[in-house]
Amino acid sequence: MGNPNTDWLKEAKYGISHHFLSNYINRVASGPEEQWKDTESWDxxxxGFDAAGYARQVAESGAGFVLxxxxxxxxxxxxxxxAYDRIAGLQPGERCSRRDLPMDIADALEPYGIRLMLYLPVNPPHSAHQREGDYAVTKAFGYTPGMDGAPSQETQEKWQAVIREWSDRYGAKLAGWWFDGLFPHVVKGTYDDPSNRYNYGTLAEAARSGNANRIITFNPGVELTNASYTPYEDYSAGETNAPGHVPSNGRWVDAAERIQYFIFTFLGSFDPYWAGWGNKGVNFDTKELTGWVKEVTDKEGSVCLDTKVNRFGQIDPQQLEQLKAIKATIRG
Structure with missing residues (x-):
């Protein structure tokens, strides 16, 4: 009974995530020095990301994993x-950095016993341009410009090749994937149809390539927390805009005891469009937040808290202090 591949996630108790994205950097910058300037390349x-300094801060936060x-x-x-560059018709460094930052982060976290997970949409980027407004990269994957649409078999084949390349490279260094965008209108007749050549099963195969014990989840949307949706997931996606949800059946969210309870929210200040994902500052009272994390982890659930990290690898100071308070309670 149970899913031993998720034992480490339960034992980690809580971790942190980052929306370290090109279109978030300037929006959440604390000052001009943190901004991506017009004179700079993506590389x-x-x-400029200090992986070693970042890993020290993660260890200070008490996090057992990074997403x-x-x-x-x-x-x-x-x-x-x-594979991404070939399909999109790009040169190295244009959209995929030459530096392998996840690899550097995984190596920096390893001495602390902290595992790395990665977030990626289940489909290609829907608003990716070569020149502003042309959607050339999106179109190269045969995907729907400007929207989360239902992917064709060609689109799935191309994107799963991209996922497989990363999965193979990271091997045992990558503990898990959190896949976004498995919304009902996206999966109906596509991923959920086993008669298709590319479906949930081939996506899971690409995600576990290079590490058969790697855990994965598919996110169907906000607040759809306490459920499993396919035969391929190992833990619940758990996306929520507010703390409060706790395990109702202990560690497992399914009767087969296959899906580890996992809940995922943010620490950043709330705004109407972005909620608090990737934002600086804090949104929740520290005492209430800490009490909630303790309640979830006491019931063998796992919590992920989204925090802002800047381009230099520095965690938002207010959020780091909240995390240290959680550490003092959870880790003792």
Whole structure:
């Protein structure tokens, strides 16, 4: 009974995530020095991230894992990918950085016993341009410009090749994937149809390539927390805009005891459009937040708290203090 591949996630108790994305950097910058300037390339931004200093701060936070955005809808990514560049007609460094930042972070976290997970949309970026407004990268993948649409078989084949390249490269260094965008209108007749050549099963195969024990989840949307949706997931996606939800059946969210309870929210200040994802500052009372994390982890659930990290690898100071308070309660 149970899923031993998720034992480490339960034992980690809580971790942190980052929306470290090209279109977030300037929006959440605390000052001009943190901004991505017009004179700089994407490589310039990624090269300035201090992985060793970052890992020290993560250890101070008490986090047992990091969930890092590899990329999202703008088409910029934190790591090289030859399949992505070939399909999109790009040169190395144009949208995928030459530096492999996740690899550097995984290596820096390893001495602390902290595991790395990666976030990625289940489909190609829907708003990725070569020149402003042309959607050339999105179109190269045969995907729907400007929206989360239902992917064709060609689109799935291309994007899963990109996922597989990263999965193979990271091997045992990558503990898990958190896949976004498995919304009902996206999966109906596409991923959920096993008669298709590309579906949930082939996506899971690409995600576990290079590490059969790697855990994965598919996110169907906000507040759809306490459920499993496919035969391929290992833990619940758990996205929520507010603390408060706690495990109702202990560690597992399914009767087969296959899906680890996982809940995922943010620390950043709330705004109407972005909620608090990736934002600086704090949104929740520290005492109430700490009490909630303790309640979830006492019931063998796992919590992920989204925090702002700047281009230099520095965690938002207010959020780091909240995390240290959680550490004092949870870790003792």
């Amino acid at each position: 310039d931004v990624i090269d 890092l955005t590899l990329g999202q809808n703008s088409g910029y990514h934190l790591s090289p990918n030859a």
